[in-house]
Amino acid sequence: MLVDSAIKTIVDRQYDIANGTINSLPLPKHKKYTICNLRGGIGKSTLSFNLTYLANKILAVDTCPQGNLSYFFDDNYFTSNVNVRDMILPYIVPGLGRATRIAHRISATNHFFTNESFYVPSDEQLYLLPAQMTTAVNQTSGLPSPQREQALESILLSLKNEIDRELAELELETCLIDTSPFFSGATHLAWHATDALIVPVRTDQQSINSLNLIFKVLSDPASEFRRHLPSDFPTPKIQMVVLTHCGWSTVRNARNIPNQQTVIYLKMLKDLVSRNISHFTTDDPDNHIALLDDFLGSGRISSALSKPIQLLEAGDTMRINRVKVSVNDSVAKCKKQLEFISNSIW
Structure with a gap:
């Protein structure tokens, strides 16, 4: 089956990933990554959850x-006394005391995690943060230049x-x-x-945009x-773009060749x-550029149970909203794809 030369290296790599004969991409390793895309519904929290499971000593x-990510770690996260907003607000609203030891051990609330992993929960009041930041930044405009830059x-x-x-206090090695x-x-x-940034991009035009x-x-x-x-502030680089919800050819002996829709968006992404x-x-x-399968039933069960993909097995079933959902054989490939992404960043 012919593959466009522009994406041949990426497509050929899928055989090696599926067979476990390639470990990672030749990328510099960093300590802290932010997973982002300025669009919802593309798999940011799902990817964050599964990469957290594959790491050790991570925040x-x-x-x-x-x-959503907080819910995966603890379905009662919103009852926490301190959260990520408590980390930020004292820098924006003068006079507030700064909280310490905010992170929670994930294994205390999600029994699927047994390694040294911690998380800082979200807060719904983060919706207010943009306005609060704008006010704080505007208040610096009247300060002399050195003081303004410091503020x-x-x-x-x-x-x-x-x-x-938090990383220093907990002696952790990585952050997501x-x-x-x-x-x-x-x-x-x-x-x-x-x-550095990790950008999930779904196989649709809105994600490319x-x-x-x-x-x-x-x-x-x-x-x-x-x-x-300030003039000397660094701009983060992008470590990886993860094309999510990929589909694969049903032609005999072509199970690691992307289907036509995935090829279209992969070519656009590469360009x-x-x-x-x-x-x-x-x-x-x-x-x-890394490719990640559409998780299908595996993803639904993983989300419903807050259980990492790595712990699912083909044939696992459960009822979600009274509909029977199953993990199919593709979960083995999903696991290897996630391991490949993890090995390429840490």
């Missing part, structure tokens, strides 16, 4: 007010400073930040807190991200990454 931080830096690096403190589909507020701070919007936000001097930045390669951590576009 997962949920900055999305919807709290801005305190706001913009608030989440970074608090995450670094889940974000909302909106740039303003906590997502903005997450970009300053991270070493959202990735293009990320490139614009990162590069446009007038964007909300850049217009308040977009190639044209914006300066935003990535290497100069080879093929290094930065």
